[in-house]
Amino acid sequence: SYVYIWREEKFQLYQRIGTKGATAVKHFLVDGENYFAVCNQYSAASSSNNINSKIYRWSGAQFELFQSIATYGAYDVEVWREGRFLFLAFANYYNKAKNSYQINSDVYMWRSGRFHHFRGIATNGAAGLNAFTVCGKNLLAIANHEAGKTVIYELTGSEFREYDQLATSRVIHVVTFHRHNDTFTIISPNSNSVAT
Numbered sequence: 001s002y003v004y005i006w007r008e009e010k011f012q013l014y015q016r017i018g019t020k021g022a023t024a025v026k027h028f029l030v031d032g033e034n035y036f037a038v039c040n041q042y043s044a045a046s047s048s049n050n051i052n053s054k055i056y057r058w059s060g061a062q063f064e065l066f067q068s069i070a071t072y073g074a075y076d077v078e079v080w081r082e083g084r085f086l087f088l089a090f091a092n093y094y095n096k097a098k099n100s101y102q103i104n105s106d107v108y109m110w111r112s113g114r115f116h117h118f119r120g121i122a123t124n125g126a127a128g129l130n131a132f133t134v135c136g137k138n139l140l141a142i143a144n145h146e147a148g149k150t151v152i153y154e155l156t157g158s159e160f161r162e163y164d165q166l167a168t169s170r171v172i173h174v175v176t177f178h179r180h181n182d183t184f185t186i187i188s189p190n191s192n193s194v195a196t
Helices: none
Strands: 004-007 010-014 022-032 033-040 052-058 065-072 074-081 084-091 100-110 114-124 128-133 137-144 151-158 159-167 171-179 182-189
Touching: 010 065, 010 159, 033 065, 033 074, 033 084, 065 084, 065 100, 065 114, 074 137, 084 114, 084 137, 100 128, 114 137, 114 159, 128 182, 137 159
Parallel strands: 022 074, 074 128, 128 171
Antiparallel strands: 004 010, 022 033, 033 052, 052 065, 074 084, 084 100, 084 128, 100 114, 128 137, 137 151, 151 159, 171 182
16 A cells, blocks of 8 residues: 655655555544554455454654554444544454354454454444444444445444444445535445445
């Protein structure tokens, strides 16, 4: 993967980051410091998707590896805040070692200077994540590519409770946005599916 910097009125290559089948990246700030998380989906060298995804931190001169997190065919990453808490989640798509799409997608919480495992959410080929707020509720949508549904969860206390389900087909992306008093969710299936 590549980091570019805007110089002399154009983007120029700044840094190369070693990734393995990277599928998504997410930038975030912690105490004013720049980080990004990258999903590593597949290692051709080991013919495996049971590989670590990585978090990098800006050192002042370049991005350096900060933390590795075990993932299984990670397809998407989301970072969001709820009050004073910072969360990170990876959408785990497939566990090759178990030959199964039915695998937890894991949520991590920032504390003591790094991410720690917070909760696992049962998913079926998770391919998309989106955290959003509507009517004062903090919600997390997870697109289950293999299950034909996008499930929306609400964090209540220390648990993720199922809040709603959307019947979907082979979804790989989910995005939510607000316009005036309305909240919209865009569900994007892969190219071989009919849009929902």
